[in-house]
Amino acid sequence: MSSYIEKIRSDKAALWCDSAPLLTSLDIELTERCNNNCVHCYINLPAENIAARERELTTDKIKNILDEAASLGCLHVKFTGGEPLLRKDFEDIYLFTRKLGIKVLLFTNAVLITPYMADLFSEIPPLQQIEVTLYGLKKETYESVTNVNGSFEAAQQGIQLLLEKKVPFVVKGSTLLQNREEFDAFEAWATNIPDMNRPPAYTMFYHLRSNKDEEKNRAIRKLRLPPENVLNILTRRSPEYIKEMKSFFEKFTQPPGDHLFSCSAAKAKGSVDSYGFFKPCLMLRAPDTLYDLKKGSLKEALTDFFPKVQQLKAENSDYLKRCARCFLKGICEQCPAISWLENSTLDTPVDYFCDVAHTQARHLGLLREDEMSWNIPDWETRIKRFCSG
Amino acid sequence: MKSDAVYAPSDDIVARNIEGELIIVPLAAGVGDMEDELFTLNETGRAIWDELDGKKTITEIVQNLSVEYDGEEGEIEADVIGIAAELLKRRMIVAVT
Ligand code: SF4
Numbered sequence: 001m002s003s004y005i006e007k008i009r010s011d012k013a014a015l016w017c018d019s020a021p022l023l024t025s026l027d028i029e030l031t032e033r034c035n036n037n038c039v040h041c042y043i044n045l046p047a048e049n050i051a052a053r054e055r056e057l058t059t060d061k062i063k064n065i066l067d068e069a070a071s072l073g074c075l076h077v078k079f080t081g082g083e084p085l086l087r088k089d090f091e092d093i094y095l096f097t098r099k100l101g102i103k104v105l106l107f108t109n110a111v112l113i114t115p116y117m118a119d120l121f122s123e124i125p126p127l128q129q130i131e132v133t134l135y136g137l138k139k140e141t142y143e144s145v146t147n148v149n150g151s152f153e154a155a156q157q158g159i160q161l162l163l164e165k166k167v168p169f170v171v172k173g174s175t176l177l178q179n180r181e182e183f184d185a186f187e188a189w190a191t192n193i194p195d196m197n198r199p200p201a202y203t204m205f206y207h208l209r210s211n212k213d214e215e216k217n218r219a220i221r222k223l224r225l226p227p228e229n230v231l232n233i234l235t236r237r238s239p240e241y242i243k244e245m246k247s248f249f250e251k252f253t254q255p256p257g258d259h260l261f262s263c264s265a266a267k268a269k270g271s272v273d274s275y276g277f278f279k280p281c282l283m284l285r286a287p288d289t290l291y292d293l294k295k296g297s298l299k300e301a302l303t304d305f306f307p308k309v310q311q312l313k314a315e316n317s318d319y320l321k322r323c324a325r326c327f328l329k330g331i332c333e334q335c336p337a338i339s340w341l342e343n344s345t346l347d348t349p350v351d352y353f354c355d356v357a358h359t360q361a362r363h364l365g366l367l368r369e370d371e372m373s374w375n376i377p378d379w380e381t382r383i384k385r386f387c388s389g
Numbered sequence: 390m391k392s393d394a395v396y397a398p399s400d401d402i403v404a405r406n407i408e409g410e411l412i413i414v415p416l417a418a419g420v421g422d423m424e425d426e427l428f429t430l431n432e433t434g435r436a437i438w439d440e441l442d443g444k445k446t447i448t449e450i451v452q453n454l455s456v457e458y459d460g461e462e463g464e465i466e467a468d469v470i471g472i473a474a475e476l477l478k479r480r481m482i483v484a485v486t
């Protein structure tokens with residue numbers, strides 16, 4: 001007898017035959033505060049920062065936002081921060097979200113995972129693997145990144161609790177000077193986690209502080225690896241890297257022209273910051289692209305405001321000469337969000353990321369040493385040759 | 390399954406209507422085989438699901454659907470019992486006493 005019930009994987013598109021919902025997924029930064037104090041972080045404020053805590057969205061306001069998101073069709077919510085578990089009302093918000101029939105993706109450092117929280121995730125599963133960021137397998141390494149004594153044991157204990165309660169999770173790393181000797185050990189250790197069916201993802205491109213804290217930004221810039229080292233890390237598993245690049249270039253190669261947003265920002269998704277501003281995507285914080293949810297709804301932002309943001313065009317002549325004509329745009333980290341973090345404009349090429357993209361393209365044989373990506377009339381032929389090679 | 394049994398959606402799931410599609414989202418652990426699974430019902434299942442409201446008995450549901458849809462009452466009854474059994478096994482509905 002055939003089944004009346006069909007299983008669907010919500011990550012497979014085509015859930016909706018006729019019309020897609022206005023909002024399919026939403027990120028919420030529950031707080032910018034964090035119990036760790038990682039030097040490379042673009043957002044963290046001290047856990048005890050009272051001014052930040054008082055500005056944060058109230059529980060009720062977050063519930064209103066979630067309610068509206070569900071009514072617009074949202075099926076996925078990502079809770080990120082800062083450290084989302086720092087909020088005393090996390091459990092309340094989490095259960096509220098799940099009872100709306102929304103899957104939850106939680107980004108956490110696992111330090112605050114208590115036996116109680118692990119039980120909660122085991123009984124009411126988030127329906128998405130929790131993503132835990134880990135900065136090292138040794139106390140000295142880990143705490144030289146987090147700058148908090150005791151954070152290593154606490155994170156390890158949190159991970160242990162998730163394992164014991166069989167809560168699905170994956171771990172992610174960061175490529176920092178402190179832990180560069182540990183990648184192999186980290187990856188070997190990660191294979192013991194039941195849901196790790198591929199090597200951990202790494203953060204490699206450190207973004208500047210959204211609050212433009214110059215002192216911290218200087219420190220972040222210093223952490224950035226030279227492009228050759230980035231390439232060495234990317235090509236540690238060379239065949240996989242080449243395969244990934246081929247399938248990427250097959251789909252996403254095209255100079256973007258003067259349209260600033262060639263990405264998925266604001267397309268049935270968005271991101272709410274800790275203070276109630278609705279952003280087209282998680283990283284984009286340029287004031288002119290934010291929608292104040294104290295003055296309007298998600299729906300108004302999605303139907304009236306974001307479409308105008310999506311239409312924005314580049315004006316900077318350097319951008320028009322370079323990025324607008326660049327066939328590497330798809331692999332380059334430069335985008336309106338990153339441009340704003342680096343230069344306070346939406347349309348400035350970011351030299352560090354430009355160098356990284358060029359280094360990759362030269363390694364892949366798409367550019368010669370003396371060539372620049374915006375001066376390549378035969379880029380389509382080169383891509384075709386690369387993809388079929 | 391008794392013909393006077395009454396069933397309602399269980400608290401272990403959340404049933405959502407998104408753009409006209411019924412999406413059943415597990416709430417409690419163990420409803421899906423995999424932790425990230427969602428469910429939907431085929432057309433027959435959907436019509437029956439809408440009747441499983443915690444008030445109507447299986448017999449009443451069969452009668453209602455026989456008025457609404459063409460088809461032998463026996464076939465409709467088999468569908469109603471089939472889907473109710475499957476939903477019950479998956480903890481998506483519960484018996485109301
Ligand atoms: S980070 Fe940049 S590329 Fe990504 S969605 Fe935001 S604006 Fe687009």
Ligand code: SF4
Pocket residue numbers: 322323324326327328329332333334349350351353354355357358373374
């Ligand atoms: S590689 Fe350079 S020119 Fe191309 S998009 Fe990136 S920053 Fe712009």
